[in-house]
Structures are given as structure tokens and as C-alpha cells.
Amino acid sequence: MCDEGPRFSVKEYRFAEAQDEQEREEPKPELVVLIPEVLDSQYGMYVWPCAVVLAQYLWFHRRLLPGKRILEIGAGMSLPGIVAAKCGATVILSDTEELPQCLKNCEQSCRINNLLGVHIIGLTWGQISPNLLSLPPVDIILASDVFFEPEDFEDVITTVYFLMKRNPDAQFWTTYQVRSSDWSIEALLYKWKLKNVHVPLRSFNADKEQLASSPLPGRHTIEMMIISLAGASYT
Numbered sequence: 001m002c003d004e005g006p007r008f009s010v011k012e013y014r015f016a017e018a019q020d021e022q023e024r025e026e027p028k029p030e031l032v033v034l035i036p037e038v039l040d041s042q043y044g045m046y047v048w049p050c051a052v053v054l055a056q057y058l059w060f061h062r063r064l065l066p067g068k069r070i071l072e073i074g075a076g077m078s079l080p081g082i083v084a085a086k087c088g089a090t091v092i093l094s095d096t097e098e099l100p101q102c103l104k105n106c107e108q109s110c111r112i113n114n115l116l117g118v119h120i121i122g123l124t125w126g127q128i129s130p131n132l133l134s135l136p137p138v139d140i141i142l143a144s145d146v147f148f149e150p151e152d153f154e155d156v157i158t159t160v161y162f163l164m165k166r167n168p169d170a171q172f173w174t175t176y177q178v179r180s181s182d183w184s185i186e187a188l189l190y191k192w193k194l195k196n197v198h199v200p201l202r203s204f205n206a207d208k209e210q211l212a213s214s215p216l217p218g219r220h221t222i223e224m225m226i227i228s229l230a231g232a233s234y235t
Contacts, residue, residue, distance in 0.1 A: 008036040010112065011047065013079065013212035015059040018205050031059060031086055033212075034112045035077050038105060045105050047077050049217030050145035050175040053206045054080040057173065057224060058142075060204035062087040071135065072142040073123060073159065076102065078109040080142050085115050092138075097122030097129065126155030128162070138167050147176040153185055161192045164229050172227040177220050189227065199224040 015031040033055075038045035058065065058080055066088030072081035075093040085091040093110070095102035106120045121131045125146075141163055146156050160172050189196055201207040201224065209218055 007039040008108070009039050011035045011037055011214070013047075013052065013055070013214055015056065015083065015212050031062075031083065033079060033082050033086065034109075035079055035082070036105075036108045036112055037077060038101075045077055045102070047079050047214075047216065048145050048177075049220045050177055050222055051077070051079045052211045052214060052216040053201065053222045053224060054142065054144040054173065054175040055083045056206045056211050057175075057199070057204050058083045058087065060206075065089040068139045069137060070140045070142060071138045071163070073125070073156075074143050074146040075106050078106050080144055081106075081118070082109055082113050082115065084140075084142065085110075085118050086113065089140075091115075092119045092121060092135070094121050094123040094131075096124045097131070098124060123159070125152060125159045132159070132162065135163070135166075138163060138170055141170060141172045143172070143174045145175065145177055147174075147183070147185060148179075150183055153183075154188055157185065157188045157192050157194070160227065161194060164194070164232075168229055168232060170228070173224075174227065175222055175224045177222055193230045194227050195230045195232075196225045196227045199226060 013033045013035065017028045035047055037047060065084055068089045070084045070089045071092045071094060072078065073094050075081055075095050078093050081091050081093045093106040095106060103120055103122055110118045123129065123131055141160060147153055164170050201222065211217065
């Protein structure tokens with residue numbers, strides 16, 4: 001029997017502007033994103049809670065995105081990057097070179113959302129590869145839930161540091177799920193001369209159990225921060 005590849009289930013995410021009672025009768029801006037999640041257990045590619053929170057942050061600040069050059073690392077199903085691209089940013093999606101299916105998932109997400117101009121490249125954290133060296137300038141680096149395994153933390157940070165040394169004004173917008181009070185990147189940020197600003201979820205309407213007409217992020221504890229070079233100004 002031939003291997004037909006992984007099976008997909010398309011999930012819909014709807015981002016809309018919050019309205020008060022007096023605005024209910026007026027049409028509100030809305031963005032619909034389709035994500036083809038992989039059902040095959042050997043791949044396990046789903047949209048994780050952190051991705052929806054980061055996508056909400058991008059939607060909330062969508063007026064800042066047109067013309068921005070954005071790189072998403074560890075993109076997976078690419079929900080944040082897809083939202084950024086649909087809001088007018090120039091986006092590059094990346095995931096590990098070691099798992100070709102991850103890059104195929106990025107391609108599938110772009111295709112189903114009619115985003116044919118989004119570049120997709122293989123980038124493995126902690127490695128100085130030709131793809132990393134040939135990246136064009138970036139303004140914003142995105143990542144959701146990349147601080148998952150402690151042994152990967154420094155590889156992620158060194159990759160971000162390398163990109164920021166080449167793009168001193170760039171910012172790293174990232175969300176992570178609090179899984180253990182013993183896991184922290186503070187020492188690594190200090191080591192690599194980076195600083196972070198915590199972003200309260202309520203400041204961009206993400207302090208809810210359900211976002212984008214989905215059951216995510218649920219009751220998970222999600223945090224967001226913006227990381228930059230220690231000497232850079234944060235605006």
C-alpha cells in the first residue's frame with residue numbers, strides 16, 4: 001500500500017476587533033485564517049495555545065505591520081506568520097532543516113491562505129547555516145512556544161542574538177507557556193546581552209480562554225515578551 005502522506009484537518013481562526021455596546025450595529029474588521037493541521041500522529045503538527053496568543057498580538061497591532069520585514073522561526077503551522085502576512089508584512093517562514101515535513105506544513109498553510117509571495121526556508125536553531133547567512137534584513141522575529149525544551153533554550157537565544165547583531169533595531173516577539181517555575185531564560189538573556197519587556201495579555205485582549213473563535217489558549221498559562229539588544233531602545 002502506498003504512503004499517501006499525512007492527513008489534514010483545516011481549522012478556521014477568526015480575528016476581530018473588540019466592540020462595545022454602542023458599536024454593535026457597525027461592521028467590524030475581521031481576519032479569517034485557515035490552518036491545515038496534520039492529523040497523522042507521527043507528525044503531530046497542531047496550532048498550540050501560544051501561537052493563537054501571538055497571532056492575537058499581531059492582529060491587535062496590525063496597523064504597525066504593513067511594510068515590516070518579519071521572520072518567524074520554528075513556524076510549524078505558521079499561524080502568527082500567516083496573520084502578519086495577511087496584515088501587510090513581508091514575511092519569511094522558517095523551521096528546522098532536519099524535518100522536511102515542517103517546511104511542507106508551512107507551504108500548505110500559505111497555499112490554503114492564498115499567500116504565494118511568502119518565502120519558506122530551513123533554519124535550525126544554534127546553527128550558522130547558508131540560509132541564515134543569506135537572510136535579508138528583518139525588523140521583527142516571531143516565535144511561539146520555542147522555549148519548550150530547556151536543552152534548546154540557548155540554541156534559540158543564540159540564533160536570535162545572531163540575527164539582532166545583524167539587525168540592531170530588530171525585536172523578538174515571542175510567547176511561551178509556563179510549564180515549570182524552574183525553567184527560565186533570564187540568565188541566557190544576560191549572558192547574550194539581551195533584554196526583555198513583559199507584555200500583559202490584557203493589553204492586547206488576549207487574557208481570555210478562547211481567542212479567534214477557537215478553544216485556544218484554554219486555561220494554559222501563556223506569557224508574552226519582547227526581546228531586543230540590551231543597548232537598543234524599546235518603542
